[in-house]
Amino acid sequence: MEFVSLKILDKFQGLFERFGIDYEIMRTILKTKLILDTRRAPVFDNNNRKKDSESTSLIKGYLFHLIFGVFLAFFIYFIQDEMIRMIYFSGAFFFMTTMYLISDFSFVLLDTKDKNIIITRPVDSKAVSLSKVLHILIYMFRLNAFIAGPSLIAIVRLNGVAAIPILILEVLLMDLLIFLVTAFIYLLVLRFFDGELLRNIINFIQILLTVLVTVGYQIAVRMIDFSELHSLTYNFKFHNFFNPILWFGAPFEILFNGGRETYLYIFTILLIAVPLICFVIYLRLRKKMESLLLKLEGQGRERPSKHRFELMAGKILSRNEAVKQSFHFANAIIRSDRSLKLKIYPSLATGILLPVIMILNMGARRQGFEAGGYEYLFLYFNFLVIPTVLELTMYSSAWKGSYVYFISGFNDIKELYMGVLQAVAVRLIAPLMIMNSVVFIVIFKERFIADMVVLILAGIAVLPFLGKIYYTELPFSVPIDESNQNKSIDKFFLSMGVVACFVAIHAISHMLPMGIWVYTGLLIAGVPLSWMFVIPKKAKATI
Numbered sequence: 001m002e003f004v005s006l007k008i009l010d011k012f013q014g015l016f017e018r019f020g021i022d023y024e025i026m027r028t029i030l031k032t033k034l035i036l037d038t039r040r041a042p043v044f045d046n047n048n049r050k051k052d053s054e055s056t057s058l059i060k061g062y063l064f065h066l067i068f069g070v071f072l073a074f075f076i077y078f079i080q081d082e083m084i085r086m087i088y089f090s091g092a093f094f095f096m097t098t099m100y101l102i103s104d105f106s107f108v109l110l111d112t113k114d115k116n117i118i119i120t121r122p123v124d125s126k127a128v129s130l131s132k133v134l135h136i137l138i139y140m141f142r143l144n145a146f147i148a149g150p151s152l153i154a155i156v157r158l159n160g161v162a163a164i165p166i167l168i169l170e171v172l173l174m175d176l177l178i179f180l181v182t183a184f185i186y187l188l189v190l191r192f193f194d195g196e197l198l199r200n201i202i203n204f205i206q207i208l209l210t211v212l213v214t215v216g217y218q219i220a221v222r223m224i225d226f227s228e229l230h231s232l233t234y235n236f237k238f239h240n241f242f243n244p245i246l247w248f249g250a251p252f253e254i255l256f257n258g259g260r261e262t263y264l265y266i267f268t269i270l271l272i273a274v275p276l277i278c279f280v281i282y283l284r285l286r287k288k289m290e291s292l293l294l295k296l297e298g299q300g301r302e303r304p305s306k307h308r309f310e311l312m313a314g315k316i317l318s319r320n321e322a323v324k325q326s327f328h329f330a331n332a333i334i335r336s337d338r339s340l341k342l343k344i345y346p347s348l349a350t351g352i353l354l355p356v357i358m359i360l361n362m363g364a365r366r367q368g369f370e371a372g373g374y375e376y377l378f379l380y381f382n383f384l385v386i387p388t389v390l391e392l393t394m395y396s397s398a399w400k401g402s403y404v405y406f407i408s409g410f411n412d413i414k415e416l417y418m419g420v421l422q423a424v425a426v427r428l429i430a431p432l433m434i435m436n437s438v439v440f441i442v443i444f445k446e447r448f449i450a451d452m453v454v455l456i457l458a459g460i461a462v463l464p465f466l467g468k469i470y471y472t473e474l475p476f477s478v479p480i481d482e483s484n485q486n487k488s489i490d491k492f493f494l495s496m497g498v499v500a501c502f503v504a505i506h507a508i509s510h511m512l513p514m515g516i517w518v519y520t521g522l523l524i525a526g527v528p529l530s531w532m533f534v535i536p537k538k539a540k541a542t543i
Contacts, residue, residue, distance in 0.1 A: 003034050005138045016130075026127040026134075029118065033135045065146030068096055073150035077158070082257045083234035085158075086249030089151055090174065094245055097143055098178050102205045140175045159256045166255070170248050173275050177244060180278040187285060190292035203338045236263050247271035307331070313426050318419075322412065326419020330393070330475065331427055339397040339480045344389055344428065351385035351432050354378075356439060375444065376451035377507070382433055383459065383499045387492055389428055390463075390470040393420060395480045402477035413474075418531070420475045421467050425460055433459050450516050451506070457523035458502045464530045465498050 006027060016023045072092050079085040118128050148171050155163050189198045240246045240263070250267035253259035310331050314324045334340065355378040396402075405416065437452040469491050509515035 003031070005034070005141075006031060009134070020126065021130060022124050022127045025123055026131045029128060029131040030134055033131065034138070037139075065100075065143060066150070069147045069150040072147070073154040076151060077154040079232060081233050082253045082259075083246075083249040084232045085155075086252050087234070087246055089148075089155075090170075090248040091245045093148060093151075093171070093174060094178060096147060097140075097175070098182060099205060099208070100143060101140075101178060101182055102202060136179065140179070144171050144175065159252070163252070163256070166251055170251070170271070173271055174248065176275040176279060180275065180282050183282055183289065184278075187289045187292065190289070199338070203341060236261070241266065241270070244271070244274065310426075313422075317422050317426070320415060320418075322415040323419045323422070325408075326416045327422045327426075328419075330420040330423035333396060333398075333476050334393075334423065334427055337396055337398065337476075337480075340392065340395065340476075343395075343480070344392050347385050347388045347392070348428060348432050351382045352435055354381040354384070355436050359439075359443060375440070376448045376455070377503065379433070379436055379440065379452070379455045380499065380503050380506075382429075382436060382455070383462065383502075384496075385432065386429060386459070386463065386466055386499075387470060387495045389424060390466055391491075393424060393475050394471070394473040395478045395482065396476035397480045399477055399479050402474055405474055405477075416475065417467060417471055421463050421531075425463055429459055429463065430456065450520070454506060454509075454516065454520055454523065457520065457527060458506065461523055461527045461530045462498060462502060466495050469495050469498075 009027070009030075013023045016026065072089065076085045076089050079088060148167070152164065152167055155167055186198060189201065234249070247267040247270050250259075250264040250271070254264050254268065310328070314327045317327065318324050334344070358378045358381070359375070433452075433456050437456070440448055440452060505519060509519040512518070
């Protein structure tokens, strides 16, 4: 497999060798890294199927970059003010490039395997270090081509071909600044904390990026008023000197709009000087950062006090020791399995955002958020998430450890499922419903408080029914890579039928005198019964 980037690099072989770099070794290392990139699925690609070709996931990742780039170009094309246009472009570029760099390429920035695998051989350390830098630059160039490429076309149509070298230079300076800021953040975290915190930060950003890719655009489109883009103008404030995003509009304002204000020239000096100064600082701190990266090889320790609520919940929910141990075990897996969190939390975010989107649509149609009496039904969109979450709790990246079920004394599989469902309810579903209830209270005041109580009780009551449908495997016993290959449409429709029954009863209760209070009482009495009799009693194991 040959890469275009390597063929271009071959043209400069003499230059590398002139500086004492063993080009052939450096090229071999870099080629290996690029091949491994093609076999790695993007972090936000939830359809990671084994039957895909090696390059499919990479192309799929570039498609997301391109979609965002086209949307950004379309947006800035309608902005008339030169400064405002570049502020929006640089802000979006900074944000998305930083997110992609941290979430999808941190394994290169934080790689410590080179020292263990390559440096032990007779290989020049310069070649290893340079291959790492070139790997990062090639990745950044690919990001630039798809994220900034469409915007370059839009800006050229507005300002002519003279804008091409200016925008390219600014993009390169933005890349340098983004890389340096990311490196300094890693350095700061590793200086004062262990590697576990840094891994958690990266995992959080991966989750956030996945949410943005899947549902964020729906909210973004509703927040933009395209009718006012033509009238936006920039007003200088002194604190703008400390905001790098604002610097990158200054050269365009000077060259294409005749700007002569002093702050524009200061902005231009800052956008060139700050990245270069930061780069010099980075070179001085590089060896310190490499020594701190050794912290990533440790696992870190969790403080028991962090899980005090979880311990208390386990004591309250069950006095059965086996159920209690299953509850804590499930919490520990959900908390520590980063691959599993990367699939569960975006689904939960979707459950939070869907009712919000419905409310925004309603407000746009009515020119306000006055309640019509049926808005509580939007909260049942939370229930669409429960089947996905329950199904995902059958998967884990540490699935080979599922032999522990047979050696740890679980004699009753019902106790195991009871604990897992309790963990799902406490850690995932209840917080989801409470967060949406808070949103409804902020918007509609006390109008739907009784309905929110009913919703939370119904969510707890419905969990065992849906668990009965989905728990056909032992929890966390199936490889996480198979989580998108075993989708069952019939199970989903069956679970939606169960949910529809709760929705229908809730709606009918509003038509009867004191119906909502009667339904609340029935749910309070029915929750312990559903958890007692509906929990699945057996499952097959994949070990």
